[in-house]
Amino acid sequence: MNKNKLQIVMFIVLFGSIIFGGLLGVYLIYKNTGVFHSEWIPAIIGGVLLGFIPMLLRKKRGGTIPDVDERSMMLYKKYFMAVLYLVLFGSGAGLLILFLNGVKYIETGMLIIYLMVIYMLIGLGVLVVKRL
Structure with a gap:
């Protein structure tokens, strides 16, 4: 199987x-009522499509330039170590x-x-570190 077919x-x-996870979530939320709210289906599919658009429109780099080098890996490592301790100590202090x-x-x-906000902040931090 070549790379394009695998992708x-x-x-x-x-x-x-x-999409299956989104539909399962809607079912689990509304299972007590006995009604499956089908108006969520377009929102789930639309959200997934909007999430996939940047991945599909991404430009391929020409040549043999790697996406990640040693410097990037060291920046990621330092960032994730700092975030680990900040989240651990910050959550402990909050509790x-x-x-x-x-x-x-x-x-x-x-x-x-709280976890959603933590994940979003970590993701935004990764985007900032990626640009360094």
């Missing part, structure tokens, strides 16, 4: 998996502050939002 298969499998303020329970939705 097409990869996009189809990834695209299908993400300690909540505990000292008398918070006994944390809502699961708030934890999901």
